[in-house]
Amino acid sequence: MQLVSCEVVDDDYVNVSAEAEQQREPIISPTCPSDSSRPLHKGYLDFVSDYIDSISSILRPISLKIHDNPELNFKEYIAHATLTAFLSTRKGWTVTPSAYGLETAFIAEYDSGKKGPVVSFNAEYDALTGIGHSCGHNLIAICSVGAALAAGAAMTELSLPGKVILFGTPAEEGGGGKIKLLDAGAYSDHKVDINLISHPGNVHAAALVRTNxxxxxxxxxxxxxxxxxxxxxxxxxxxxxxxxxxxxxxxxxxxxxxxxxxxxxxxxxxxxxxxxxxxxxxxxxxxxxxxxxxxxxxxxxxxxxxxxxxxxxxxxxxxxxxxxDDHVPNKVLGGVCRTAFNQLGGAIPTAELDLIYGATKASTDQGNISYAMPSLSLSFQIDSEVGPHNPGFAKAARTRQAHNAALKAGKALAVTGLEILASEDLLKAAKEEFKNISDE
Structure with a gap:
């Protein structure tokens, strides 16, 4: 497998076109700037895209079942049962329902059998009182499920070391399910290195999402x-x-x-x-x-x-x-994710604009995760005349277009995870950036 360039590129000074990047000779650099887009390992994106496309017809009914049965904080019984039942059918995955004393939390794990990084994804599936899945958590669920399954399959197919963990995190809408899992030791017990999630909206797609x-x-x-x-x-x-x-x-x-x-x-x-x-x-x-x-x-x-x-x-x-807490996006992870998303047809701009487009006054318990480990929350766009927390957005979150957008985001997250599994230098850079942020 050929490794494509991870050459130092500073977006402040250099704008490298995709065509020029493809023509460049492979160069392996021990360090990569935290704010640049990054070339990817050849083959990762193709494998992940094919895999997620192959399970799209399975993921859509799961998304619709969650969407059509909106459940509130810590009472996401249908979503929990649906997701854990499906994941239990996937070869090589170990599923723990009602994890860490939370009835509607779960943990699904895929172990390569080789010591290496631990990449994790968060799935959300709770709804809002009276307006259902007007935050599109049904899409977040299938995005993370698809990303985790694709990363696990690629890990075996491409002989990558490490583990993939999927956390089922209830009660994002005011209940702080991720915080409860964090405090209970769910992430530390599994020695998680990075954590990835997504969120739909009617705004520009962004890899470097910041929240209040x-x-x-x-x-x-x-x-x-x-x-x-x-x-x-x-x-x-x-x-x-x-x-x-x-x-x-x-x-x-x-x-x-x-x-x-x-x-x-x-x-x-x-x-x-x-x-x-x-x-x-x-x-x-x-x-x-x-x-x-x-x-x-x-x-x-x-x-x-x-x-x-x-x-x-x-x-x-x-x-x-x-x-x-506010969500602090990891720029190292963001550079990888931005490249993958754009190669899938997305249009996330360079890091500086990415940070601007990714800023929101909203809040999420993913912010607490970002203070515990390198984190990324990819924002992806769905066709909706209104934004989240509006009944119209719930309707938009059920469409085929929204489904396809969620899977595209899942592909980008999966590739981001695989790049971390494959590169000690990239993981080291992500952790060094995180250390500097957490020390501030």
Missing amino acids: AYVNFRVEYFGKEAHAAASPWEGINALDGLITGYNALSVLRQQTMPGDIIQGHITDGGIAPNIIHAYAAGIFVVRALTKKRLAVLRAKVVKCFEAGAEASGARLVITPLMGY
Whole structure:
């Protein structure tokens, strides 16, 4: 098997056409720049494409079954049963249902029998309340399943060492299933080196997807009831505390940084207009570009609520509910994925534009994975007039076009995994980049 060039190319200065790249003599470089697109091993893309095409007719009914039976956080029973049953039929795969104490999580493993890197993929399959698979998680599921199976088959066919792991990760939509698996040791127990996933959208395809860090929490004020007309001085108005804190947030917003987002709503605003309210509460969300910035912004938000307590005399209780880290894409992995995706007919631009197109204010528990190991979340486009978290997107996620787009993304992810299995230098570069990011 011929190894195509991994020559140093810096996208800041050099624009190498695909035709010129094909004509170049093979060169093996011990290091590759983290922000360049990368030539691929000859044959990987063809093998993966043929393999995934061969199981397309099997994957589509799985996608439709998940789509047509939307299930919420940690209750994805049909999706879990469908996926684990199918994977159990694949030769060489070991499947563990209800893994790590999570009823709808699973782990599927393919071992080459030779010591080497461990490449992993995450599958999502939960839905949203009332609007079903309006985030296209049925597509994420078959993308990762197809990618994992193709990588496993190629590993045997091409005599590559290592393992391929497919994690079934429930409850991305606010439940943090990946975080629970991470904390339980699922990734460390399997000695995972890299992790790959995808997400559909109605935006430009991007390999270097970045998401916001976020945290949400319940804010409660406890005061003392009194008659609002007869003896208001005897009361402590919890609602005044909450409103004072809420208004303080509005003042804070004029001095927040680009990328900072503060959201919230009042869930309990009192029970009658003629009493001093003994209880008031709300749910609030804080987002920022990075988890480091999020910590700074959250501290300022908390001071706003503390000001409400100080002004009203009500007792303040803040209860954390859920939080996701920002997703930090690994540029080494992104360079490989971008090349593979574009050779399949995609049009992801150079690394600098890739980072711009890949930026989103949304959040995902894949962000926590990116702080634990080199991670990539490939964004692929499906035909939809609206974006995710809209009923129209759920309809689009069921189409044949969306199915084909998901499989193309799966092919790119599979090739990315194979390149890591085949190159110690590439894996080392990905890990070195990750180390530098995690040390910041």
